[in-house]
Amino acid sequence: MTSNAADAAPQRPVVAVLGTGIMGSGMARSLLRAGLDVRAWNRTHSKAAPLAADGATVTETAEEAVRGADVVLTMLNDGPSVAAALAAAAGGLHAGQVLLQSSTVGPEATVDLAQRTADLGPVYLDAPVSGTKQPAEQGALTVFVSGPSAVRAKAEPVLDAIGQRTVWVGEVPGAASRLKLVVNTWVITMVNNIAECLNLAEGLGVDPQTFLDVMKGGPLDSAYLQGKSAAVLSGDLTPSFTLSTALKDTRLILDAARSSGVRLDLVAASADRFARAEAAGHGDEDMIATYYAGRAPEKDGD
Structure with missing residues (x-):
């Protein structure tokens, strides 16, 4: 019995990118170049809209972006912005997902966001990045990550796409921040x-x-x-x-x-x-x- 080649092909991870400003849009394009399925959402829709031409699915709501995604990547301005995005996406978040939180929010906000995420179901990875616009667009960021090592394999396709180097610094969120x-x-x-x-x-x-x-x-x-x-x-x-x-x-x-x-x-x-x-x-x-x-x-x- 033979199987269809398309059926045998591994399913591409689905990544929801919440926040498509200077950094988030560059990271989304790096994910697309790596062959990942990307859904993009931004509170101001016009900032996410250009990503459609690159192959992303641009959604009207954060909940729509995260529903069924394997990894949710947040790249927003600060802790309150991430908390607001999580609240907006809450209906689509669930256990089995990984939240890769890449905004620079500081250690105190990281603890709060990790708890909010746990309450919603996904596993939280504290994953701020070092680099600016050009490295984000080139997939050449350095990513600092702390969180449970059990979800590393699920996060690695995303980390490999956005960064030239990933530095794992601990099992508990906050160390990376x-x-x-x-x-x-x-x-x-x-x-x-x-x-x-x-x-x-x-x-x-x-x-x-x-x-x-x-x-x-x-x-x-x-x-x-x-x-x-x-x-x-x-x-x-x-x-x-x-x-x-x-x-x-x-x-x-x-x-x-x-x-x-x-x-x-x-x-x-x-x-x-x-x-x-x-x-x-x-x-x-x-x-x-x-x-x-x-x-x-x-x-x-x-």
């Missing part, structure tokens, strides 16, 4: 350091390009320094990671530091810079727009 805050501390202080170097160059009348040329190829150079500086000098602040989101993450870091008895002076100063730049209207630009928080004010008559 704590690591993510440490990584983001490095990024946040670095981007503000770049901005301040450019501010000082401008203030002292030094050509910023001369500074960059001096650094280029040396032990203190980096693609990040050159790339973020180029964005400022060209005036192209198209976001790969918005300044307002960076401010949100900075506040999560400071909250976690305070609760653990750690003082982070550079991160506190970074929060002040981000807040000033946001107040000046740069919140939706790339986070290197923190540069504008340090520009010398124009003198009367200039």
Whole structure:
């Protein structure tokens, strides 16, 4: 007796992506390139709609997106946004699913979201990512994951599609979110350091390009320094990671530091810079727009 080849083919995992902003849309496209079936939902439908042209099923509701999905991937702004999405999707969530929670929400919110998820049925994996727009679009993120190892096999096709590296850091949700805050501390202080170097160059009348040329190829150079500086000098602040989101993450870091008895002076100063730049209207630009928080004010008559 022969079997039909199509019947013998393994079923492709179905992944529901809740949240299709800069990061979520890039991750959804990486999942599609890997051959996974993707359902996409966003509270603002127009942000998810373009994914239909890439092969995703764009749904009107979160419940419709998650019903029957093997893995649910959340990529939203903060803890309350994820909680709201889970509430909207509750009717379609069930035991046997894996919730891959990739938003940066901080350790405290992670505990709350893990409990909400358990009450709804799926197994919760704390899975924040390191990377911005381009790595998300290329499937080249680094994913930090903590949660029950029993569901690793079910999550791995998704993790392999969105990331170039997966780092399993524990069995209990929260460990991955704590690591993510440490990584983001490095990024946040670095981007503000770049901005301040450019501010000082401008203030002292030094050509910023001369500074960059001096650094280029040396032990203190980096693609990040050159790339973020180029964005400022060209005036192209198209976001790969918005300044307002960076401010949100900075506040999560400071909250976690305070609760653990750690003082982070550079991160506190970074929060002040981000807040000033946001107040000046740069919140939706790339986070290197923190540069504008340090520009010398124009003198009367200039």
